[in-house]
Amino acid sequence: MSIPTATYRIQFRNGMTFDRAAALVPYLQQLGISHLYASPIFTATRDSTHGYDVTDANEIDPAIGGRAGFDRLSAALKQAEIGLILDIVPNHMAASLENAWWHDVIEHGEASAYARYFDIDWSRKLTLPFLGDDFDRVLANGDLSIKAGSTSGKPVLAYFDSEYPLTPASWQGRESDVLAMRDPAAITALHAQQPWQLTSWRTARSQLSYRRFFEITGLVGVRVEDEAVFADTHRLILELVHAGVVDGLRVDHVDGLADPLGYLQQLRQAVGDACYITVEKILAEGEQLPDEWPISGTTGYEFIAALSHALIDDSQIDMLHLTYEAVTGQRNDVRAGLRAARELMVDRNFAGEFARLLAIAGNVTQQEHRNFGEAELHVALRELLIAFPVYRTYGQAAGMPLAGEELLLQVLEEVKHSASPAALSFIQALLLGAVTEQGEHDAAEFRARFQQLTGPLMAKSVEDTLFFRNNVALAINEVGAEPLPHAFSVAHFHEEMQTRLAHQPDAISTTSTHDTKRGEDARARLYTLSEAPALWAENVTRWRQLNQSHIVTLDDGDAPEPAVEWMLYQALAGVWPATMHATDSAALEALCERFIPFVEKALREAKLRTDWADNNEAYEEAVLSYARQLLSPQNTAFLEDFGHALQPFIRAGLVNSLTQTVIKLAAPGVPDIYQGCEALDFSLVDPDNRREPDFARLAEQLDIHSAPDFSQQQDWLSGRLKQQIVARLLHLRRDRPALFRFGDYQPLSVAGEHADKVIAFARQDSESALLIIVPRLIFTDAQWTHTTVALNESLAHRQYRNVLNGETYAIAESIALDNVSYSAPLVLFSS
Structure with a gap:
């Protein structure tokens, strides 16, 4: 099996095609990527923005270039010696009329050849909850009619653009009569003869007759535990693997399957031992993957949770909770909230x-x-x-x-x-x-x-x-995180990395994905709130006063309420561009266009005063109006105050960003670079985090030949500094794969006045050693004076090369950090 040294996630669709991805291959090669990690590429519903709503598992989507485009991308990757990992979706398909298998099930009911392909309760009719209201009301409004299907010519029950096929027994022999049918009572009677029933979308929660993906009615569960279904849904996947075109698979939502172990064993047997397999799986604190799963590990959400231990200030996180309660006037009982x-x-x-x-x-x-x-x-x-x-x-x-x-x-x-x-x-x-x-x-x-x-x-x-209700520290509200309050410590982080090396050294290590709640650099910045909770609360109190006139009093209370105000300011702090000027009206407008959809989603996901199913329009509009006002160019006093007050959090956040980046690239696991995150990523939850980055700018600013210059503020703010560090370490990983895959993970002892400001560890195998020394908690005390890192006998008395600037050092038993800049991570390699 060829284990990746680093993956690069590309989101296809929304303009990204195979040919455009092929054009990025030279850039990925220069960056040091070993494998392109592709979002689902199989045919999905028309205008799909993500590809997880598959309609044909055995066709490469023409919308992104089809098989011909895919082959061109494959050829470009092969020439550059870059592998390919595909994201596959065995748990569900689109419950869409575009899905030929689903369409056949609707037309023929339980007699369909595909009736057992989907997880349907056939003890009753197939429910299709896609109407805007109850069937009778929709019919009375004239929104339902019988006509000849636009593609089949057979009678269908039409609802706007949707054409539901009628079962043959209900119209054969009287086709002309059925097509002429206009009487509502007759249409109702014809509807009753179908193996399915159209219902209001509101009935899905209680009356759905098929297993769905989470709460998404448009995604129907697939029974891959059935050998015939497995074979039919994996035909093209296996062809690509066996042809040597695909080197690895990422299995989406493995926990949704009836028998994950059975599926993974069957998949492993089908693809062979050489295929790299990971699974999307959320591990709770202390939980490990079952040993018998024949895979390399997870897609890495637990890695994000471990990083929070390295970057949260445990000595002050409780104060952040207390200041939140003081500002909101509410006791924050997370256990009760859960x-x-x-x-x-x-x-x-x-x-x-x-x-x-x-x-x-x-x-x-x-x-x-x-x-x-x-x-x-x-x-x-x-x-x-x-x-x-x-x-x-x-x-x-x-x-x-x-x-x-x-x-x-x-x-x-x-x-x-x-x-x-x-x-x-x-x-x-x-x-x-x-x-x-x-x-x-x-x-x-x-x-x-x-x-x-x-x-x-x-x-x-x-x-x-819960993560949209509990707004104390948004950085902690991340996929895979422990929801209840708990202690944070560097010692625990080290324990997690040692466990990772022991249990899943070849798993993906991620810091951003298409599903994370915010981009990695937004999270890195918001971690710093735990270092200055009193200052943050003071800021929020002042900002609330500046915007007090925009609060609206409704029958059910103020809008926004204090807890939502706190959330808005924190979310805005996370997404605020590092180079933003409060007077830049165009930039403010662009930010507002991204921020408002997030606010709407946050309110509805919280399910407190509004919801996806039952919108409280007055409340939503009041909060959205408040959010728009925050970013209005006319709101000068607030914007200037906000931008100025945010500066120390921005500076500390950029340091955190480099720390988590270096850790990800050096710790156990296969680091994944989510598209564009080799530079700075201050995105919000999807769809904002699925926007295409400026690849042209990324390619232009990458310079792998010059050393990162930590004195250039512009390089910090543009993300160029982070990008250069990523490239340097990825090339080292590519050159020394055994060190990163098999090397020990050794926490290093730090002593002295600022020992709590340092994270230090080593990776070592029989041939080489790597020392990592990176800063933490530097918001108010950015120095390392009178602080040393001790080395054990196997690491001491060696010649080390600084991977970032090429300088060499002869190091004895310890490293004194007095003259080391806290802002420049130490990455020292010895062979």
Whole structure:
């Protein structure tokens, strides 16, 4: 297997095509990238912005260049000796009429050849919740009609541009009568003859008859656990791997599958041992991938969580919480907030999935004559789901592995006083496979669906609800982060890196993705708030006063409320361009165009005073108007104050940016550079983080021959300095792959007056050594005087070369940092 030394993620679509990517290959080669890491390339819905809504898994999307364009990109990569990793989507496809398999299922129902390809409950009609209102109202409004399909010529039920095929038995032999049908009652009767029913989009939460991806009704679950489905959905993927065109695969949302281990074993067998495989998987604190998974590791969200330990000031983070409570006038009980978010998901957003689980369990109770009622079972199942601490367990048809059993027993112990012991014991038996032979089939289905539900519940309650409600420190609200308050320490960071080397040394290490809540440099800047909580609170108080006149009082309270004001100022601080001038009206307008969609999304994801399903238009407009006013060129006093007050956070954030970059490139794992993040990235949550960077500027400013100049402020602000450091270290990784893949990770002892301002570690193998010494917590005290880094015997008394400037040093037992600039990371290599 060829393990990447560094990957570069490219987001196709939105203007990025294969030919445009091919033109970037010389730049990627110069940067030092070993593998291009492509977002999904298979045919997706028309105008898809991301490619995860696949409509044809066996066709390369013509919208981005088709097979011919893909082959041209492959040839360019081969010539440059750059590998290719594809992002594949086995869990779901688009529930779209553009999807031929889905279209066939709608037309023929359970008789379709593809009826078992999708995870559909065929005990009832296929629900299609794509109407803007109830069927009867939509029909009465004249929005539904019968006509000949625009491509097939067969009768269809048309709803605006959507044409739902009628099952042949409902029109064959009377086609002309059906096509002439205009009477609402007749259309209703024809609709009733279909194997499907059109319903309002609002019914999806409670009445959906198919498994969806999270809450997205337009994405239907695929049953890749079925060998025929696996074969049909992976035909082109396997062809590309076997042809040597594709070197690696990134498996999207592996936790959504009925049997992740079974799928990964089948995938490994199909692609062979040489294919590099990683999975998108969120690991909770202390959780590791199952040892038996035949993969190289995750896509790296846990790496972001580990970095927060290196860059958060634990001695002052509690003060940030206290100042938040003082400003907002609210106690910030995160544990209670987490439970409330999980309750909302179980009771409302995933009510249909919960009801299906409850029904399956109820079938078994009837078969086994259990002595508790449905209400007790309801409470027990609900409490278990709410308390579940990780994304999922990995039980199979044969039962639950030991790690899963231990976790389940832990959760059962936690909820034992909140639910019926008999009902909890029964659910335990279902999940562990300890039921009678009569209930075995239902128990296996319950186990699979329970495990497929806990992940979406966790993701939507934490990442997409709590992280938009708990606004104390937005930098910590990141995919893969621990949601509850906890201690931060460099020691813990080192432990995480040693664990990473032991368990998944070939996993991807990321700092930005298409799914992160904000760009890596925005996060690096916002970490610094933990170093100056009183100053930040003082700033927020002053800014609130400056903008007080724009608060609107509504029936349900002020808009925005203090907690949202705090969030707005912090989010704006993170996205504020490093070179922004408060008088630049064009730049303010461009920033506003990005900021307003974020604010709308943040309000709706929080699900407090407005929601995606039930918009509180008056509230939203009041908050959006406030946000627009913040960036209005006429708001001179605020903008000048904000820009000035932000300067120390900007400076410290840029140092943090270099620190996390150097760590990512030197620590265990395969570093991924998300498109454009080799320079500065102050993006917000998607879709803002999926914007295409200025590749022409990036290529123009890259100079791998000159040493990074830390004295040039413009190089800091433009991202050129970061880019040069990335290139230097990527070339070292490419030249010394064994050191970074197999070398020990050794935390280095730091002593002296500013020991807490330093992160130091070494990578070492039998041939060479690398010393990394980088700054932290420099917001108020940017110096390293009277501070030393000790070296053990194997690292001491060696000649080292500074990778960033080429200087050489003879180093004895320690490194004195008195004359070392805190802003210039030390990257010392010895061979």
